[in-house]
Amino acid sequence: MRHIMVLNAKGGCGKSTIATNIAAYFVSEGASVALADYDPQRSSLDWLERRPESRPRIAGLAAFEDGLRHLPRSADIVVSDAPARSHGPELTDLVNHAETIVVPVLPSTIDMQATTSFLKELKDVGRVERKQVKIGALANRVRDNTLIFDDLDEYLTRARVPYIAALREAQNYVRAYTRGLGIFELPEYLAWPDWAEWEPLTAWLRSKRSQP
Ligand SMILES: Nc1ncnc2c1ncn2[C@@H]1O[C@H](COP(=O)(O)OP(=O)(O)O)[C@@H](O)[C@H]1O
Numbered sequence: 001m002r003h004i005m006v007l008n009a010k011g012g013c014g015k016s017t018i019a020t021n022i023a024a025y026f027v028s029e030g031a032s033v034a035l036a037d038y039d040p041q042r043s044s045l046d047w048l049e050r051r052p053e054s055r056p057r058i059a060g061l062a063a064f065e066d067g068l069r070h071l072p073r074s075a076d077i078v079v080s081d082a083p084a085r086s087h088g089p090e091l092t093d094l095v096n097h098a099e100t101i102v103v104p105v106l107p108s109t110i111d112m113q114a115t116t117s118f119l120k121e122l123k124d125v126g127r128v129e130r131k132q133v134k135i136g137a138l139a140n141r142v143r144d145n146t147l148i149f150d151d152l153d154e155y156l157t158r159a160r161v162p163y164i165a166a167l168r169e170a171q172n173y174v175r176a177y178t179r180g181l182g183i184f185e186l187p188e189y190l191a192w193p194d195w196a197e198w199e200p201l202t203a204w205l206r207s208k209r210s211q212p
């Protein structure tokens with residue numbers, strides 16, 4: 001079983017958006033997927049409640065209450081949506097489940113600064129020190145031709161973790177969440193630019209590069 005976690009101590013950077021889309025991507029590829037919501041705000045579980053019956057089913061886990069206790073044995077992939085402000089022992093506990101960590105970062109000075117501290121803290125978690133987990137960073141909600149995106153691009157290029165992909169700011173993410181879908185489940189004529197941007201991320205997730 002693969003365990004992919006979307007994590008950044010900074011709130012609002014897109015953890016739930018990315019987690020739900022990763023879950024929807026793998027289920028549309030035929031995998032058996034569980035989505036574990038570690039955030040009592042329940043954004044991922046709310047998204048699952050919106051998911052139409054006609055779409056391939058994703059198992060939901062209220063992991064903020066009882067961890068992975070109800071994880072179906074049949075699951076090939078667990079995608080975890082982490083809460084903001086995860087630090088110290090709580091962060092260590094969270095990371096103990098993950099083999100792959102995706103860190104979304106917004107084009108904002110506050111977010112880059114917060115991510116620098118977060119990546120420092122993450123580096124000292126035992127499982128990361130022992131190289132039992134692979135970490136990749138993701139630029140999220142970017143707008144081309146903005147100075148702050150250039151800053152984020154440069155920041156992530158120099159960061160201590162690989163820079164996997166950049167996702168634009170798009171209404172498609174809002175639209176997809178509202179309908180309980182991933183962007184891969186939106187019509188091609190609407191979502192093709194986002195599909196193209198996800199290609200490096202899904203390729204990384206499928207490859208050995210994201211697995212310890
Ligand atoms: N690429 C994107 N384009 C447009 N809106 C986005 C994008 N990523 C996230 N959002 C929006 O930003 C807000 C915060 O995202 P969310 O996934 O809830 O972050 P987190 O889980 O880290 O708090 C939400 O309103 C979400 O719809």
Ligand SMILES: [Mg+2]
Nearest residue numbers: 015016039043
């Ligand atoms: Mg969230």
